[in-house]
Amino acid sequence: MKLSEAPIGAQVEVLHIEESDITPRLRGIGVLPGIKIEVLKSAPMGDPRMYRVFNKVISLRSSEAELIEVQTSEDSPLPLTFVSPGKYRVEHIECGRIAWMNLSRLGIIEGAIVQLLDDRRVKTANGVYDVGFGKLRKIYVIPCKQECNHEIKNA
Numbered sequence: 001m002k003l004s005e006a007p008i009g010a011q012v013e014v015l016h017i018e019e020s021d022i023t024p025r026l027r028g029i030g031v032l033p034g035i036k037i038e039v040l041k042s043a044p045m046g047d048p049r050m051y052r053v054f055n056k057v058i059s060l061r062s063s064e065a066e067l068i069e070v071q072t073s074e075d076s077p078l079p080l081t082f083v084s085p086g087k088y089r090v091e092h093i094e095c096g097r098i099a100w101m102n103l104s105r106l107g108i109i110e111g112a113i114v115q116l117l118d119d120r121r122v123k124t125a126n127g128v129y130d131v132g133f134g135k136l137r138k139i140y141v142i143p144c145k146q147e148c149n150h151e152i153k154n155a
Contacts (some may be wrong), residue, residue, distance in 0.1 A: 002071075004049070006039045009140050013037075016069040023067065023122070029068035030054055031068060043103035077140035080116055081133060087115045088141035095138045103135065113144060 006012050014035050017023055030053045031037070038052040048059045073080065077091035090112045093100060107124030108114060108131070115123040121130045131139075 001070060002066050003037065003039075003051070003060070003070050004062045005070065006070060007079050007082045008039050008041055008049075010078055010082075011038050011075060012033040012070035013072045014068060014070055018067040018069075019102070022064050026068070026120075029056065029058055036073065037070065037105055054068050060101060065108070075142060077142050080114075080122070080136040080139045080141055083116060083141065084144075085116045087113060087144035089113055089142045089144050091142055093139050094123055095135065099135060099138070103131070107132065114139075115142065 003012065014031060014033050014037060017026060017031065032041055035053065040050040040052055040057065042049040046063045048060050049062070049065065049117075052058075055149070070144075071120060080088070088109060090110050092110055093103060095103070103109070105126075106122075106129045107126035108122065112124065117123055117128070120136065120138075121128050123129075
């Protein structure tokens with residue numbers, strides 16, 4: 001995937017950089033194959049986006065980020081909108097207090113085990129819920145290992 005396609009909050013590893021006029025500048029700021037980059041946030045209209053390379057925060061336009069081929073790290077939290085159906089552990093939730101309270105009533109809290117179903121509903125220990133696309137993209141998860149298979153009871 002291209003760096004411009006990586007979701008906000010993801011940690012990615014650079015695989016390849018296409019040659020262009022901007023490539024020397026990218027190398028100069030530390031964007032090299034094998035380097036980890038964290039996608040921080042995007043401007044209101046989506047372009048440019050901010051990234052963390054080492055301890056530096058950089059801003060790249062989409063046209064510049066298109067030159068960088070990346071892969072997501074296995075331990076990188078991703079929003080529920082970006083993952084395929086399966087079991088996940090909630091790493092963090094990026095929302096306001098009221099939305100956080102509503103999600104916690106459903107059993108979606110940091111550290112909880114949730115299952116994303118094929119129809120994009122979320123199964124928790126409290127039941128099965130349609131939380132909506134907007135909230136799904138604010139719930140960051142990592143894939144669940146074998147130890148959490150017993151965590152979700154049949155609701």
